Amino acid sequence: MELNAKIPAGPMETKWEKHQFNVKLVNPANRRKYKVIVVGSGLAGGSAAATLGQLGYDVSCFCYQDSARRAHSIAAQGGINAAKNYQNDNDSVFRLFHDTIKGGDFRSREANVYRLAQVSAAVIDQCVALGVPFAREYGGCLANRSFGGAQVSRTFYARGQTGQQLLLGAYSALSVQVALGQVKMYPRHEMLELVVTDGHARGIVVRNMVTGEITSHAADAVVLGTGGYSNAYCLSTNAKGCNATAIWRAHRKGALFANPCFTQIHPTCIPAAGEHQSKLTLMSESLRNDGRIWVPKQAGDRRNAWDIPESDRDYYLERKYPSYGNLAPRDISSRAAKQVCDEGRGVGPGGRGVYLDFAEAIGRLGESVIRERYGNLFEMYEQITGENSYKQPMRIYPAMHYVMGGLWVDYNLMSNIDGLYVIGEANFSDHGANRLGASALMQGLADGYFILPCTIGDYLARVSPSDRLKTDHAAFRQAEQDVKDRTSRLLSADGTRTVDSFHRELGALLWNNCGMERNEKGLREAMAKIPLLREEFWRNVKVPGSAADFNQSLEKAGRVADFMELAELIVYDALDRDESCGAHFREEHQTADGEAARDDARFSFVSAWEFKGIGQRPALHKEPLVFEYLQLTQRSYK
Amino acid sequence: MKLTLKIWRQDGPSQKGGLAAYPMDDVSPDMSFLEVMDMLNEQLIARGERPIAFDHDCREGICGSCGFMISGEAHGPVKLTTTCQLFMRHFRDGDTIIAEPFRSRAFPIIKDLVVDRSALDKIVQAGGFISARTGSAPDANAMLIPKDKADRAMDAAACIGCGACVAVCPNGSAMLFTAAKIGHLGLLPQGQPERRQRALRMVNKMDELGFGACSNHGECEAVCPKGISIDFIACMNRDYMRASATETMEPVKRV
Ligand SMILES: Cc1cc2nc3c(=O)[nH]c(=O)nc-3n(C[C@H](O)[C@H](O)[C@H](O)COP(=O)(O)OP(=O)(O)OC[C@H]3O[C@@H](n4cnc5c(N)ncnc54)[C@H](O)[C@@H]3O)c2cc1C
Numbered sequence: 001m002e003l004n005a006k007i008p009a010g011p012m013e014t015k016w017e018k019h020q021f022n023v024k025l026v027n028p029a030n031r032r033k034y035k036v037i038v039v040g041s042g043l044a045g046g047s048a049a050a051t052l053g054q055l056g057y058d059v060s061c062f063c064y065q066d067s068a069r070r071a072h073s074i075a076a077q078g079g080i081n082a083a084k085n086y087q088n089d090n091d092s093v094f095r096l097f098h099d100t101i102k103g104g105d106f107r108s109r110e111a112n113v114y115r116l117a118q119v120s121a122a123v124i125d126q127c128v129a130l131g132v133p134f135a136r137e138y139g140g141c142l143a144n145r146s147f148g149g150a151q152v153s154r155t156f157y158a159r160g161q162t163g164q165q166l167l168l169g170a171y172s173a174l175s176v177q178v179a180l181g182q183v184k185m186y187p188r189h190e191m192l193e194l195v196v197t198d199g200h201a202r203g204i205v206v207r208n209m210v211t212g213e214i215t216s217h218a219a220d221a222v223v224l225g226t227g228g229y230s231n232a233y234c235l236s237t238n239a240k241g242c243n244a245t246a247i248w249r250a251h252r253k254g255a256l257f258a259n260p261c262f263t264q265i266h267p268t269c270i271p272a273a274g275e276h277q278s279k280l281t282l283m284s285e286s287l288r289n290d291g292r293i294w295v296p297k298q299a300g301d302r303r304n305a306w307d308i309p310e311s312d313r314d315y316y317l318e319r320k321y322p323s324y325g326n327l328a329p330r331d332i333s334s335r336a337a338k339q340v341c342d343e344g345r346g347v348g349p350g351g352r353g354v355y356l357d358f359a360e361a362i363g364r365l366g367e368s369v370i371r372e373r374y375g376n377l378f379e380m381y382e383q384i385t386g387e388n389s390y391k392q393p394m395r396i397y398p399a400m401h402y403v404m405g406g407l408w409v410d411y412n413l414m415s416n417i418d419g420l421y422v423i424g425e426a427n428f429s430d431h432g433a434n435r436l437g438a439s440a441l442m443q444g445l446a447d448g449y450f451i452l453p454c455t456i457g458d459y460l461a462r463v464s465p466s467d468r469l470k471t472d473h474a475a476f477r478q479a480e481q482d483v484k485d486r487t488s489r490l491l492s493a494d495g496t497r498t499v500d501s502f503h504r505e506l507g508a509l510l511w512n513n514c515g516m517e518r519n520e521k522g523l524r525e526a527m528a529k530i531p532l533l534r535e536e537f538w539r540n541v542k543v544p545g546s547a548a549d550f551n552q553s554l555e556k557a558g559r560v561a562d563f564m565e566l567a568e569l570i571v572y573d574a575l576d577r578d579e580s581c582g583a584h585f586r587e588e589h590q591t592a593d594g595e596a597a598r599d600d601a602r603f604s605f606v607s608a609w610e611f612k613g614i615g616q617r618p619a620l621h622k623e624p625l626v627f628e629y630l631q632l633t634q635r636s637y638k
Numbered sequence: 639m640k641l642t643l644k645i646w647r648q649d650g651p652s653q654k655g656g657l658a659a660y661p662m663d664d665v666s667p668d669m670s671f672l673e674v675m676d677m678l679n680e681q682l683i684a685r686g687e688r689p690i691a692f693d694h695d696c697r698e699g700i701c702g703s704c705g706f707m708i709s710g711e712a713h714g715p716v717k718l719t720t721t722c723q724l725f726m727r728h729f730r731d732g733d734t735i736i737a738e739p740f741r742s743r744a745f746p747i748i749k750d751l752v753v754d755r756s757a758l759d760k761i762v763q764a765g766g767f768i769s770a771r772t773g774s775a776p777d778a779n780a781m782l783i784p785k786d787k788a789d790r791a792m793d794a795a796a797c798i799g800c801g802a803c804v805a806v807c808p809n810g811s812a813m814l815f816t817a818a819k820i821g822h823l824g825l826l827p828q829g830q831p832e833r834r835q836r837a838l839r840m841v842n843k844m845d846e847l848g849f850g851a852c853s854n855h856g857e858c859e860a861v862c863p864k865g866i867s868i869d870f871i872a873c874m875n876r877d878y879m880r881a882s883a884t885e886t887m888e889p890v891k892r893v
């Protein structure tokens with residue numbers, strides 16, 4: 001298979017503008033004849049559906065929550081990046097581009113990232129116009145904060161609820177289109193199949209989660225904005241319902257899955273409290289602006305934090321990375337935390353934690369400034385742990401958080417299946433092997449507000465609404481039947497183990513063998529165990545209730561079944577990528593001082609995997625990465 | 639800890655429901671209320687019984703999915719807390735805890751603790767927005783907004799749309815929810831052009847959907863997990879009166 005990223009020719013600075021001129025346009029009067037399905041109402045899906053509606057397309061939008069406003073983007077805390085240079089600290093489109101490529105350890109496409117940096121400023125403008133109440137300075141201008149992996153202050157924020165405010169902005173724009181009848185919203189509907197004929201995406205099959213009814217929806221193009229698959233690891237910072245089902249079903253229908261092993265572990269999460277733990281809670285990275293990370297110098301030092309004098313503390317990030325200090329990128333900070341805990345210097349129950357200490361900042365700025373900046377995060381921490389972080393340091397530990405991997409897309413955000421677009425966290429495109437903080441929100445909204453609405457027209461202009469399939473077409477019938485068969489297999493297994501118990505076991509296996517640090521032995525072990533677990537799942541799972549009903553156990557079972565297949569692909573990819581880069585740290589490949597050692601000669605490519613059947617080795621296709629503007633260097637945050 | 643959970647069980651919208659009691663051992667004070675529900679559901683499934691349906695997603699107090707009445711209080715006994723952020727250390731060993739759905743005329747029950755809150759989306763669709771077409775925005779700093787105004791707008795914008803305010807209101811009113819949106823957008827310069835139409839459309843829609851009127855009980859503010867102030871209701875009423883005196887309601891316009 002020839003992978004064509006369709007990157008426009010010409011200088012980087014003008015590629016996007018030229019491309020916008022070169023794409024075919026759909027006559028405004030004809031747009032209403034085109035049907036577009038958008039799956040997902042998060043920042044990516046919500047902003048895309050709203051904008052496509054404004055342009056005049058006939059849009060249907062689906063989400064699994066009871067309201068579009070509850071998509072998982074709502075939980076993003078810290079902020080959104082944009083190259084505005086409002087702080088006059090030498091930021092620019094080029095610097096944001098540079099930081100993103102470098103942060104991603106040179107495993108992303110230059111042209112996509114440059115465009116993202118270019119569009120970032122308009123994203124902020126749009127959000128403000130929609131009424132997003134970003135933080136402001138006393139003069140009335142927008143305020144900024146710093147985030148990991150950058151030495152400029154380019155992150156816009158709304159207290160610790162940036163994702164919420166951005167999503168409510170997109171949701172309000174979507175609501176206008178719903179009121180006008182331009183977008184039809186289907187909440188509590190889960191996409192369970194993609195329909196493809198002759199290499200074209202034709203529509204989807206969904207389950208109404210209240211009634212259990214299975215229905216088909218046909219369209220001229222299908223957009224997936226269904227978020228990330230961190231929940232394959234069971235315990236993660238993602239919402240409980242986040243899933244891979246939509247992209248996995250598309251993958252099984254031929255869409256290539258790119259860089260599945262690029263999974264990001266967030267350094268600042270609340271440590272797990274026990275076996276009952278159902279999810280992990282992130283403490284925004286923005287806290288690292290004012291919090292200092294440390295552990296005791298001596299292993300086994302069990303004194304209370306406040307009893308440990310300065311001289312017995314190791315501020316290990318400041319020590320190892322003097323210029324970035326506590327703001328070192330996520331992969332580096334996470335691994336450093338694991339290392340000090342492995343040395344026996346971890347704090348809290350089980351020794352799996354490090355301190356994030358605000359005492360110095362409170363002394364310097366006063367408690368009220370800290371409260372103003374992070375009040376709600378401190379409250380959340382106290383609710384969960386019962387501890388007051390104004391008085392004692394927080395305890396944090398890394399947790400599974402975000403996936404850079406996703407469906408492969410070209411410059412137009414179209415997958416290798418014609419008419420199937422993938423946006424937001426669901427695609428693989430912009431963050432390489434490690435995403436910088438505050439860049440996912442930027443990407444989701446850039447994709448949804450600005451990039452997709454432009455590029456999708458180019459495809460639609462080349463197809464005719466009269467070629468749209470009817471939902472009684474054999475391909476839809478077959479897909480519906482497949483969904484029903486799968487559901488009844490899940491319900492009829494009638495085994496002895498709950499879905500949750502399988503999910504926990506799968507998650508632990510991935511976390512231990514394909515988490516922060518990976519090695520060949522562990523990966524081979526996971527590779528051997530996953531198929532056995534999957535086989536047991538289908539034989540021995542117990543899913544109560546019926547298909548024709550509101551049945552949360554059934555929903556969960558379907559998602560975990562897909563994670564069981566995806567997990568194997570993650571491990572294939574991690575084994576195959578015999579180098580370290582960004583968040584993918586192979587123990588066999590590290591520099592003398594323990595940093596990721598890339599192997600550009602062998603691995604400067606995107607791994608795009610083709611599905612070959614369950615339990616079959618997927619086929620690898622490579623998209624070479626060419627760097628024309630930035631020089632490949634070893635990342636250094638020292 | 640040992641606890642007894644009494645939970646509302648109802649098979650579907652038109653079936654009759656009732657409370658069922660479930661004794662629980664081995665509850666840790668560090669568990670969240672929803673983790674206790676997870677544990678109970680695992681046990682029910684193992685026993686071949688139907689697990690309890692309840693909405694939840696983020697479990698971080700921000701998506702607004704979760705929420706039920708816990709021993710008579712929306713989201714439970716702790717102030718400024720959603721159901722998912724309620725931890726068992728706030729209960730005592732031996733307690734009996736009653737969980738019932740958010741009940742209101744405008745929120746039909748779907749199953750057990752799950753209700754249909756789509757009416758809240760309809761209120762927003764009526765006017766809870768600024769009509770700014772993608773691409774039409776000026777530079778974000780072209781419009782200066784005093785910090786206190788922006789902060790106040792953010793106070794109102796923090797609403798998570800959980801519906802607790804509706805569930806505890808003796809009149810089943812959605813005033814606090816609606817006022818939060820009207821307050822958020824009305825405090826900002828961007829929100830001025832549509833301010834009056836917004837108030838007319840949203841308040842009228844609320845009435846049309848079967849939500850009750852406000853008679854200043856203040857229960858809504860007391861249970862709101864995001865601390866939305868009832869002062870916003872007074873502002874909304876002012877906007878609504880002014881709008882009624884000067885304009886007639888118009889349908890939503892294309893952007
Ligand atoms: C706790 C947390 C904090 C974060 N903080 C930040 C931050 O400060 N800055 C930053 O840049 N990034 C942050 N991120 C990352 C960022 O929030 C996400 O990457 C981003 O919001 C994803 O947006 P999305 O639109 O792609 O997907 P989502 O918001 O996850 O939306 C997915 C949508 O798809 C729907 N969906 C999914 N599957 C199906 C299906 N099968 N059928 C139908 N519908 C489906 C869902 O209902 C939902 O509407 C954070 C992430 C987490 C977990």
Ligand code: SF4
Pocket residue numbers: 796797798799800801802803804814815818858861862863864865866
């Ligand atoms: S106003 Fe408060 S109680 Fe009402 S929906 Fe919003 S957050 Fe919930």
Ligand code: FES
Pocket residue numbers: 693694695696697698699700701702703704705720721722723
């Ligand atoms: S589950 Fe999201 S607010 Fe409780």
